[in-house]
Amino acid sequence: MIMRSATCKDALMPSPSPYTRPVRILLVEDHDMVAEAICLALERSPELKIVARAGSVASALVDAQRHQPDVVLMDRRLPDGDGVTAIAELLALAPDARVLVLAGEGSASVAARVAEAGGAGLILKARGLRELEEAVHRVAAGEVVFSQDLLGDVLDQLTGRAPGLGANLTPREREALHLLGEGRTTAEISDQLGVALNTGRNHVQRVLEKLGARSQLEAVTIARREGLLT
Known part of the structure; x- marks a missing residue:
């Protein structure tokens, strides 16, 4: 990708600006x-x-x-x-x-x-x-x-009148969400969190429920849209 400084004034010749400085x-x-x-x-x-x-x-x-x-x-x-x-x-x-x-x-x-x-x-x-x-x-x-x-x-x-989507995620659920965003499986998430497979599945399921998602992919998509994942 381009990472340069450039101007476009050669492409168009705008009329003189009425302002002192554009x-x-x-x-x-x-x-x-x-x-x-x-x-x-x-x-x-x-x-x-x-x-x-x-x-x-x-x-x-x-x-x-x-x-x-x-x-x-x-x-x-x-x-x-x-x-x-x-x-x-x-x-x-x-x-x-x-x-x-x-x-x-x-x-x-x-x-x-x-x-x-x-x-x-x-x-x-x-x-x-x-x-x-x-x-x-x-x-x-x-x-x-x-x-x-x-x-x-x-x-x-x-003003605090309305919590953002995902505001009710627990720290563990946020960790699970970030691992989902990295493409990890439920088994890998459980291993990374140091919990049993069933516990890991429960964390992932609660993430889906709180984000209103029907699948792990949809949860990641919603999380990215809402700024929960960067």
């Missing part, structure tokens, strides 16, 4: 075609400028420190880590930046994690490039941007 954006996306489409779409606006592109958390941290962007547009899933988890490190290196997370799918739990980490919002890739451009403008202006269908649940979780 909003400077660090785009963090590991898929080249997606990154290029976003880059071209955002730089149609003379008020926005991509100052760097990164394809991993590691390169994003380097570019954030080097360029001190106004907005970091951060893909949630990257080859070397979770974009939400990286928010605190990004803000430590570029304290004036606003971090907007871009995700393929979202949930109230993931959105709440973004807010708790100091992120400025979460937008779904399915929303389209025009809505993404608007979200970047709003975040740069100091707003917090979350999808309307997630916002109420996010506020409930942040």
